[in-house]
Amino acid sequence: MEALTEEIERESDSTVRKEKRQERSKWKKPLKLIRENFLLRLAKYKEQNEIFGDRNSYTKTDKDATFMRMKEDHMKNGQLKPGYNVQMGTENQFILFYTIHQRPTDTRCFKPHMEKLASTSLPMPKTVIADAGYGSEENYVYAVGDEKEPRFDFLIPYGIYLQEQTRKFKKDIKNAKNWTYLEQDDCFICPNGRKVTFKKYQNKKNKSGYEQSFKIYECEDCTDCPLKEQCTKAKGNRQVHWNTIFEEMKAKAKTALECEEKAAIYARRKVEVESVFGHIKGNRSFRRFSLRGLDKVHIEFGIVALAHNILKVAGIRQLLSGNNPKNRKESGENRIVFLHFLYFKDLSDSLFLFTPKSHSF
Secondary structure, eight states: HEEEEHHHHHOOOOHHHHHHHHHHHHHHHHHHHHHIIIIHHHHHHHHHHHHHTSSSHHHHHHHOEEEEOOOTTTSSOOOEEOEEEEEEEETTEEEEEEEEEOOSSSGGGHHHHHHHHSSSSSSOEEEEEEGGGGHHHHHHHHHOOOOBOOEEEEEEETTTTHHTTSSSHHHHHGGGGEEEEEEEEEEEEOTOOOOEEEEEEEEEEEEEEEEEOOOOOOOOOOOOOHHHHHOOSSSSSOEEEEEEHHHHHHHHHHHHHHHHHHHHHHHHHHHHHHHHHHHHIOOOOOOSSSSSSSSHHHHHHHHHHHHHHHHHHHHHHHHHHTOOHHHHHHHHHHHHHHHHHHOOOTTTTBBOOOSSEEOOO
C-alpha cells in the first residue's frame, strides 16, 4: 500500500495514476480487515494459548482452573466444572506432602508430584503405594529409575489388573496374552493355530510427550478364519501392538502385588489416603475452594491439611489421655512438645518434616 501510494504521487500521467488508485483500492478493504480484526484476534489467540499451556481448557473466572468431570454430577450428564486436582501423600492418615495440579487425570500428576517432593528438603519414600489410576508405563519407568540411581519401590496396579484375574478375561480369545508365544521365532500362535509374526517397530507419543515403543505383529492369513469375528473387527489380518517395556513393568507390578507381605501393605491404602479425603470432604465439608488462582489454592489447601494434621494429633492425644484430669494435663504438655517436634514449615514447600516409610496416594 505504501509503495503504491508513493508511485501514485510520483506519477504525472493521470491515466496511469487512475489505474494505480484502482489497484490500491482493491487492497484497502482486506488490509483494513487485517488491521482491525485479524491482528486483534491473533493477539487474543496468542494470549489464550499462553494461558492454556499444556491444557485444553480454562475458565474465564479463574484462568488457572481447568474444566474437569466431578464426582458430584447431579444431572448425570458428565457436566464439566472448573477445578484443580489435589495430590497428596499420607502415612498413618497424616498428610506428609501435597501438590495442586491443573491436569484432570491422576496418571499425568504422579511424576510432577514426585519431582516436586524430590525438589524439597523432605526425604523420598522407600515405597510408593497408589491405585490403578497411576499405573502407566511412564510412571512405572520413572519409579524404577535406572541402575545407577533407582528411585523407589512401588505398589501400583495397572488399569486391567483386576480384570486379568477374571475367568472371562483368561478365556477371551482376542487377548494376545492368552496366546502361545514362541520366543525363538518371535511370533504368537493364534487360537486357530496360525502364526502372528513380527512385522516392524512403531513409536508413539502420548499427550504428555512420552514416547512408547511398540512391536507390531500381524497374522499370516486371516482369510476364512472361523474365529475372526471373535478375534478382531479389522477387515484385513489381525494385528497385535505389543509394548515390551510396559509389559515388563506390569509383570513387575503384578509380582509385587501378589506377594503376601506387600499385598497386606497395599491393602492399607484404603484406610490411609481415602480416609483422609473422606475426613476433609465429608466430616470437614471442604468440597470447593474459596480462593482463585493456583498459588492461592495451594495455600488454601495447605491450611486445610495443616488443620487436618492438628486435629489428628489432638484426637490421638485425647484417646490416650482418657478422662483423668491429671492425664489431660500431661497430655496437653506432651502435645506442645509433639507439635514442636513436627516443626511446621512454609506452606509453599511442605507441611512438616517427617521421615516416611511409605507414600500413599
